[in-house]
Structure formats: C-alpha cells, structure tokens
Amino acid sequence: MKFLNVEIPVKNLPELDQGFVPLGLFFKHYAMGATKPLCIAVERSGGQIGTWECKVYDTPEMAEADAYYVDRLVKFLLWSWGGFKVYICGNDKLAEGIKKAYSVGGSREFDKNFMEGVYEHEFEVVALPYDQKPAPFQKTESVGRHTNGARIGFDAGGSDRKVSAVIDGETIYSEEVVWYPKVNSNPDYHYLGILAAMETAAAKILEKGRKVDGIGVSSAGVYIDNKCMVASLFLKVGKEDFDAKVKNIYTRAAEDLSRILGYEIPVVVANDGDVSALAGAMGLGENGIMGIAMGTSEAVGYVDGEGNICGWLNELAFAPVDGQPDAMEDEWSGDIGCGVKYFSQDGVNKLAPRAGIELDETEPPAKRLKVVQGLMAENDERAIKVYESIGVYLGHTMGLYAQFYDIHHVQMMGRVMSGRGGDIILETAARVMDEEYPEVKFRPEAPDEMTRRVGQSSAAASLPEVK
Known part of the structure; x- marks a missing residue:
C-alpha cells in the first residue's frame, strides 16, 4: 500500500473495509525516512x-x-x-x-x-x-480502589445505564436498564433515570441493614471537580439546560438521595474510560492498564505503571485510527477516520450492511446491534465477518496506541464485546498484532462476561474514599 508517498506494507485488511489505512503502520513507516x-x-x-x-x-x-x-x-x-x-x-x-x-x-x-x-x-x-521547546511537566494522582463500606456504583452508558450495590468489596446487586440519553433533549429524563438507579441500589443496601456510605459515578464525558464539562451523552441538551441541569447532574442526584435517606452521602464522578481502566487494574491486580469500553462510543481510560490516573482526556473515540480519505464521518466532531466509528455499536452498524445484513435504519443503534448479536449467536457467516473486520481494526489500533502509551494490558469491555462476537474480535486482533506489530508485547484481553457488562459500575463504587 502506498499512501502520501509512504510505502506501507500491510498484511491484514478488514474484509468489509478494504480501503482501511491503519495509522499505526503509517506513523511507523513515515518515521523511517x-x-x-x-x-x-x-x-x-x-x-x-x-x-x-x-x-x-x-x-x-x-x-x-x-x-x-x-x-x-x-x-x-x-x-x-x-x-x-x-x-x-x-x-x-x-x-x-x-x-x-x-x-x-x-x-x-x-x-x-x-x-x-x-x-x-x-x-x-x-x-x-x-x-x-517547552520542558515536559506532568502530574498524576491515585484514585479509587476503596472497598470498605456500603457503596453505590453507577455507570452511564449511551444505550443502557448500569448500577451496582457493593458492600465491603462484594457486589450484592447489579442491574442494566436500557435508556436513550443521546437522543433526549430534556435533562429531566436523564436526571430521573440516574436518581431511580441510585434509589434501586440504595434499597438493596438498606435491605442488608447498612447505610449508603458513598456513591461513585462512571460517565462518558469530561469531568472536573465532579462537574460535567462536556459529554456526548447529553448531546441533544441545549446549552442553557446543560449549564443549569447537567453540569451538576450527578451531585444533584446524590444530594437528593441524601435528603431522602436523611444523611449526607459523598460522591465522586469520573470519566467512564478511566473507570474502565480502573476496573481492569482491580481485576488483574496490576498497573499499566488501558481499559476500552465498546458501547455507544469508544470509552478509553488509562492507569499508568504506578497505578495512577494521569489527568489526561483519553477521549480516543475522537482520535484518528484510519487514513482513508473516504472514511466514515463522525457526526459530532465532523472529522473522519476516528475511533468512535470503529469501536462502538456504530462500527457494527456500519459494517453489517456491507456483509449483507439488512438493518432497520429507523431503529436506535443499540437495537440494530442486537440484531447482529442475534445472528452471531446462530454462527451466521455474515455476522462473523463483521466481528472479524472489527478485530482487524482493533489489532492495528493497538499497534497505534502502543506508540503513545506504556501498556502492559488492554482490557476490553462494553456491549459490543459481549458474547462470541467479542471473542472473535480478540482472536483476530491478536493475530493481526502477531503479524504486523510483533514488537508490541501485550494483546487485548477481556474479563468474564458479567464484568464486561457491569464491571465499570462495580469499579465506580470504589471511587469515593469513606471513613
């Protein structure tokens, strides 16, 4: 493959996207000359x-x-x-x-x-x-991994919300509820869903004769001092409503639950990608972890070799992975070839028609994903091609990410990774890395099925430090 006068030897291309130009290989071979x-x-x-x-x-x-x-x-x-x-x-x-x-x-x-x-x-x-040139200067901080007390962990995804009740490190209850935050302009819709989830988990803790000691929240977007600065999750909410009702949406819900229960409950809000990495680090008992949650978007987080959060955005959904000029455009950022269209339910929905799978475009992306997952459960050859193509994307992109992060493990989570399709993605990605990036030592891996889907909410519960 020749791209912008750079010779790129590529052994693996996605069957359903032969025009794919892996940036990992472009960066690598451009630098050689x-x-x-x-x-x-x-x-x-x-x-x-x-x-x-x-x-x-x-x-x-x-x-x-x-x-x-x-x-x-x-x-x-x-x-x-x-x-x-x-x-x-x-x-x-x-x-x-x-x-x-x-x-x-x-x-x-x-x-x-x-x-x-x-x-x-x-x-x-x-x-x-x-x-x-300026001198580099970075700060890191330790976060999470607290297991004492009775805690609520809430994970806000784009297609479902997850909540867990955790007592002294043991998850006693978890649930997933389908919702549609990205297409809803009324912030009260989001708020009531968040509060309902917290109340459900609180009830399970109260049934055990305990009080709620803390709330940890994992949510897509950028959070500073527990405030939502920007998030695609609330894409349809207008600026006035966002400033008034979304910036403090999680602290408001915690305050209301505190009023209902009659005592103050501390809350910590973190980016869902960082919580994904934290979940992986807690599960493995190691550091140098990248967590990737493939759901409505691509949520990425990173725990460095010392076990700390670096304070980086890690919003790699909007970082480029593909150089082809006619790559799919992300409707939010307006750019092309970015991770969100490759490692999310949008990636599945993009590839499915190319494999000959007819999807109802009027249905929400999460429902279209379920159609493909249903076919995968039946070993449908078309669905296999979809997941194999995503695996090729992932293998090349791991080679790209390894150029920028010190990674010992990559843990894959999220709805897209559920079931046999997730296994195919991992198997294919490992093969691509073996053949294209042998110098990279890690291979993407996945925790057990339940942790893939609700592990983030359990890890989120560990965020607040409680006495």
Whole structure:
C-alpha cells in the first residue's frame, strides 16, 4: 500500500473495509525516512505540558505527507492528553498549517471549541524554534480502589445505564436498564433515570441493614471537580439546560438521595474510560492498564505503571485510527477516520450492511446491534465477518496506541464485546498484532462476561474514599 508517498506494507485488511489505512503502520513507516527534528508540545491545566519528539521530511515531494502526519499527530495528542495550547517547535510552515486548522472556520474548529469548553481557556497554537521547546511537566494522582463500606456504583452508558450495590468489596446487586440519553433533549429524563438507579441500589443496601456510605459515578464525558464539562451523552441538551441541569447532574442526584435517606452521602464522578481502566487494574491486580469500553462510543481510560490516573482526556473515540480519505464521518466532531466509528455499536452498524445484513435504519443503534448479536449467536457467516473486520481494526489500533502509551494490558469491555462476537474480535486482533506489530508485547484481553457488562459500575463504587 502506498499512501502520501509512504510505502506501507500491510498484511491484514478488514474484509468489509478494504480501503482501511491503519495509522499505526503509517506513523511507523513515515518515521523511517524522516530526518528533521520536530517537537509537539501540548499544555493543559495546572501548567502541565506533554511533549512529543518526532521527525519530518521537510522536502517538497513529502510536503503533503508532512502536513498530514503533523495534523493527525496533533489531533491524536490533543484527544489523548487534552489541552488548550499547542506548540509546534522546529517548523514554522507546519505550525502555520496547524494554526489555520485550529481557528474559526478551520478544519479542526470543533476540536478548538471542545478544548476551550473543557479548559475554559482560549485555544492557541504557537510556533517556536526547536531549541526553545517547552520542558515536559506532568502530574498524576491515585484514585479509587476503596472497598470498605456500603457503596453505590453507577455507570452511564449511551444505550443502557448500569448500577451496582457493593458492600465491603462484594457486589450484592447489579442491574442494566436500557435508556436513550443521546437522543433526549430534556435533562429531566436523564436526571430521573440516574436518581431511580441510585434509589434501586440504595434499597438493596438498606435491605442488608447498612447505610449508603458513598456513591461513585462512571460517565462518558469530561469531568472536573465532579462537574460535567462536556459529554456526548447529553448531546441533544441545549446549552442553557446543560449549564443549569447537567453540569451538576450527578451531585444533584446524590444530594437528593441524601435528603431522602436523611444523611449526607459523598460522591465522586469520573470519566467512564478511566473507570474502565480502573476496573481492569482491580481485576488483574496490576498497573499499566488501558481499559476500552465498546458501547455507544469508544470509552478509553488509562492507569499508568504506578497505578495512577494521569489527568489526561483519553477521549480516543475522537482520535484518528484510519487514513482513508473516504472514511466514515463522525457526526459530532465532523472529522473522519476516528475511533468512535470503529469501536462502538456504530462500527457494527456500519459494517453489517456491507456483509449483507439488512438493518432497520429507523431503529436506535443499540437495537440494530442486537440484531447482529442475534445472528452471531446462530454462527451466521455474515455476522462473523463483521466481528472479524472489527478485530482487524482493533489489532492495528493497538499497534497505534502502543506508540503513545506504556501498556502492559488492554482490557476490553462494553456491549459490543459481549458474547462470541467479542471473542472473535480478540482472536483476530491478536493475530493481526502477531503479524504486523510483533514488537508490541501485550494483546487485548477481556474479563468474564458479567464484568464486561457491569464491571465499570462495580469499579465506580470504589471511587469515593469513606471513613
């Protein structure tokens, strides 16, 4: 395969998506011939700065490849680390291209506005000489893994909400309830569902003669001080309602439950991807864990080699994985080739018609996924092709993620990973990694079936520290 004058030897392509251009291999083989040093630095809150050292060609014949490489690299780093200021150190022309993209009317205007909303800071792109590049500075923090007391764990997914009651580390009750938060504009719909779930779990704890000592919440989106800064989960809620009723939706529900029960209950809210990683770390008793939940979106979290959360966004649903020019567009960000359309129920629904499976496009994505899962349960060859294709996507993308994260284990969770289809995804991904990325030592794995689906809510229960 030749892409932007870069020769990419590819042994494995998805049967249902032969145009797939794995960015993991593009980054790897582009770098082999580049010689001019470049540093990309990303600044976020608290003066934290991540730096990425790389090289570009800086020749006329490779100008398009240089621009594409830096565009995709900046995009990946922003959605991995998060930040409001990007420094391009060592090439003013490439810096100018990034500055133009991350401006009003630019190709990355969505990303600019998103980061400004998260960090409440104007987005900037700065060009610097290579020898004036910023010094890296990162902070990490320990979170979760508390098992004492009686706790509620709540996990807000895009197709179902999950809640667990956990007493002294043992899950005594878990339930899943289908809901449709991404298509509902009334924030009271979301709030009442959240409160109902918490009340259900509280009742199970009270039945055991215990009081509720804490509430942990795992939810898609970006959370700072338990406040929802932005989340696709509440996509249809208008800004006024979002500011008034969504930013504090989980703390409000905890306060209302506290009033009902007659005592104050502490609450901690965390990104669902980080809780997914925490669930994996708790299950394995190890660190250096990436957790990926494949459901309505691709939720990613990361626990570093010391067992800490890095404070990164890890919103890899919106980081690129595919370079093909006609890759599927994400309707939220407006970009193409990003993880959300490959590692979610949207990925299944995208591939199913290509395999000859007719789906009712008027049905919600979760119901269409169930149709494919039903066929998979019957060993339908068309469904097998869907899951094998996702496995090829995953194998290549693990090779990409390994370039940016120190990973010892990747734990796969979520509705898409349920059943035999999830097993096929893992088997195929491992084979692709063996053949394409033998230098990467880990292979994606999955916990048991119940943990795949409700493990996050149980891990969420461990978030608050209670006396």
